[in-house]
Amino acid sequence: VPDLVAALATCVGEAHVLTDPGVVAGDCTDWTRRWTGRTPAVVRPGGVDEVRAVIAVCREHKVALVPQGGNTGLVGGSVPLKGEVVLSTQRLDAIAVVDELGLQVIAGAGASLAGVQVAAAAVGLRFAVDLAARDTATIGGMVATNAGGTHVLRFGSMRAQLLGIEAVLGNGSVVHHMRGLRKDNTGYDLPGLLCGSEGTLGVITAVSLRLVPQPASIAVALVGFASIGDAVRGAIELDGAIGGVEALELMLADGLAIVAAHRSVALPSVATAPATVLVEVAGDAAARVEHLAGAVGALRGVVGEPAVALDAAGRARLWQLREAHPEAAAAQGIVHKLDVTLPAAVIEGFVADVRALCGRIAPGASCLIYGHVGDGNLHVNVAGAEVDDQVDEAILEVVDRAGGSISAEHGIGTAKKAWLERVRSPGDVAAFRAIKRALDPDGIMNPNALLP
Numbered sequence: 466v467p468d469l470v471a472a473l474a475t476c477v478g479e480a481h482v483l484t485d486p487g488v489v490a491g492d493c494t495d496w497t498r499r500w501t502g503r504t505p506a507v508v509r510p511g512g513v514d515e516v517r518a519v520i521a522v523c524r525e526h527k528v529a530l531v532p533q534g535g536n537t538g539l540v541g542g543s544v545p546l547k548g549e550v551v552l553s554t555q556r557l558d559a560i561a562v563v564d565e566l567g568l569q570v571i572a573g574a575g576a577s578l579a580g581v582q583v584a585a586a587a588v589g590l591r592f593a594v595d596l597a598a599r600d601t602a603t604i605g606g607m608v609a610t611n612a613g614g615t616h617v618l619r620f621g622s623m624r625a626q627l628l629g630i631e632a633v634l635g636n637g638s639v640v641h642h643m644r645g646l647r648k649d650n651t652g653y654d655l656p657g658l659l660c661g662s663e664g665t666l667g668v669i670t671a672v673s674l675r676l677v678p679q680p681a682s683i684a685v686a687l688v689g690f691a692s693i694g695d696a697v698r699g700a701i702e703l704d705g706a707i708g709g710v711e712a713l714e715l716m717l718a719d720g721l722a723i724v725a726a727h728r729s730v731a732l733p734s735v736a737t738a739p740a741t742v743l744v745e746v747a748g749d750a751a752a753r754v755e756h757l758a759g760a761v762g763a764l765r766g767v768v769g770e771p772a773v774a775l776d777a778a779g780r781a782r783l784w785q786l787r788e789a790h791p792e793a794a795a796a797q798g799i800v801h802k803l804d805v806t807l808p809a810a811v812i813e814g815f816v817a818d819v820r821a822l823c824g825r826i827a828p829g830a831s832c833l834i835y836g837h838v839g840d841g842n843l844h845v846n847v848a849g850a851e852v853d854d855q856v857d858e859a860i861l862e863v864v865d866r867a868g869g870s871i872s873a874e875h876g877i878g879t880a881k882k883a884w885l886e887r888v889r890s891p892g893d894v895a896a897f898r899a900i901k902r903a904l905d906p907d908g909i910m911n912p913n914a915l916l917p
């Protein structure tokens with residue numbers, strides 16, 4: 466270990482190799498607190514050459530490494546479970562001047578999502594991906610997990626925003642394709658490959674991101690429904706009816722009550738409906754809201770009066786009811802998180818099945834279900850003393866039977882890798898392994914994530 470630490474210090478400078486157990490503890494436990502490991506060192510390279518040097522040292526010393534951005538990932542992929550070196554991207558946080566005409570910006574892997582959002586907004590543009598961990602989550606981590614968030618319905622996930630990438634692969638070579646062209650058919654799609662690779666192929670150091678224009682105005686409405694089935698159908702019909710829909714988020718009465726208590730906020734009356742859909746519309750928002758009123762009137766199973774907000778403060782009040790779900794769930798204990806996609810037709814039945822099986826296997830547990838209903842993506846958060854891996858297993862079994870995906874947006878990480886071979890074909894997994902061997906021949910890149 467002393468040799469390794471000294472060698473790492475020659476790459477990045479002594480000040481950027483952290484070994485004090487008290488200092489590195491936070492990097493060894495994930496956001497959910499479900500996974501804790503240990504590390505000989507957290508290294509903070511300041512540029513692509515230093516990343517390359519760190520990878521060379523790890524290869525030489527036969528030590529694996531775990532890339533880490535904001536450590537907000539939810540599948541245990543960002544922590545050193547078996548004594549790996551942590552490569553922190555904290556110092557790779559530069560954000561270049563926005564290319565206003567090219568509608569793009571180059572961001573270092575360690576730049577925060579909020580930082581990129583602010584840089585884009587300063588010139589009247591917008592970065593299309595948004596999620597509640599925006600102040601801490603990094604662009605590199607979001608690319609590595611192909612993060613989704615609340616606007617996938619309209620703009621796609623991180624992969625759809627990538628115009629270029631720079632990374633150091635596990636084999637030591639540097640890929641650099643950063644011209645940021647919208648059309649470029651010159652070979653394999655390296656941004657697409659590294660996006661969603663969860664740190665298992667290399668360290669992403671910078672990316673070129675597409676930006677979109679700011680809308681003229683935005684409105685948010687909470688619409689209550691008598692049942693989950695009505696909410697799913699209603700959300701799909703609203704998307705078709707009013708145009709400019711940017712987000713469709715499902716919440717249930719029990720989840721909203723827990724959020725209200727956790728944040729000490731009052732709920733609008735519509736939030737007591739069995740199912741609530743948050744609809745965000747952009748463009749000429751006032752006109753769309755008028756349109757929304759008519760469209761809501763035509764839906765089946767609407768209950769109560771929708772709560773509507775056109776101003777920023779009002780919109781934030783409604784959005785926090787949705788965004789605070791993960792945090793409110795975490796206040797109930799260590800949460801087992803399932804992040805699944807389902808065909809729209811089975812969502813209502815899935816919620817009933819999951820509630821029933823939690824009641825059977827873990828009767829005292831809390832089971833919150835919410836999510837990006839416009840994408841068929843539900844988040845299941847189960848917490849309680851008797852919750853163990855059996856709960857995950859049972860829920861994922863239901864998902865698989867229903868023809869869904871065991872990860873919509875958080876990735877496989879360590880949490881779901883035992884499941885990969887059950888949901889991807891042998892040919893798929895063989896291709897994954899061949900790519901891994903080629904780009905990371907020594908298997909030093911994030912060995913606990915993704916591949917079983």
Ligand code: FAD
Nearest residue numbers: 534535536537538542603605606609612613614664669874
């Ligand atoms: P980390 O947690 O540090 O790392 C995540 C993974 O990426 C790890 O496997 C790590 O090894 C790898 N990695 C990190 N940086 C690099 C790099 N530079 N090169 C290679 N590999 C790297 N996710 C969604 O998709 N949608 C949501 O709506 C959403 N909401 C969230 C809300 C909250 C409150 C929280 C806590 C999380 C949420 N997430 C959501 C999880 C989401 O995956 C992360 O917020 C984000 O994508 C990870 O960024 P990070 O910088 O924290 O990455």
Ligand code: 2HG
Nearest residue numbers: 539597791802844845846
């Ligand atoms: C969200 O949509 C995030 O809020 C987190 O993806 C979901 O914590 C979760 O399970």
Ligand code: ZN
Nearest residue numbers: 614837844874
């Ligand atoms: Zn989500």
